[in-house]
Amino acid sequence: MKICPKCKKQYDENQKFCKICGTALVEEKKKKRVGLYILIAILAIAVCTGAVVTGMVIESAAAGRVGKQNRRKQRRKERRV
Numbered sequence: 001m002k003i004c005p006k007c008k009k010q011y012d013e014n015q016k017f018c019k020i021c022g023t024a025l026v027e028e029k030k031k032k033r034v035g036l037y038i039l040i041a042i043l044a045i046a047v048c049t050g051a052v053v054t055g056m057v058i059e060s061a062a063a064g065r066v067g068k069q070n071r072r073k074q075r076r077k078e079r080r081v
């Protein structure tokens with residue numbers, strides 16, 4: 001299916017120019033483009049979700065390390081006293 005970019009009229013594959021305005025017809029890819037946008041959106045959401053989850057895991061891991069270090073420091077202080 002081909003479509004005129006100016007008047008949006010649809011023609012058969014063998015038609016090269018618009019019968020009304022004479023503009024060169026282009027392949028109609030609207031449906032494919034919508035699918036591609038949905039795919040990109042899903043990928044973007046997946047990447048964002050993955051990044052957030054990864055960030056949370058790294059933050060929690062870092063917090064755990066800091067917590068252990070603080071505990072060790074506190075124990076040292078207690079021994080000194």
Ligand SMILES: [Zn+2]
Pocket residue numbers: 004005006007008009018019020021022023
């Ligand atoms: Zn036209």
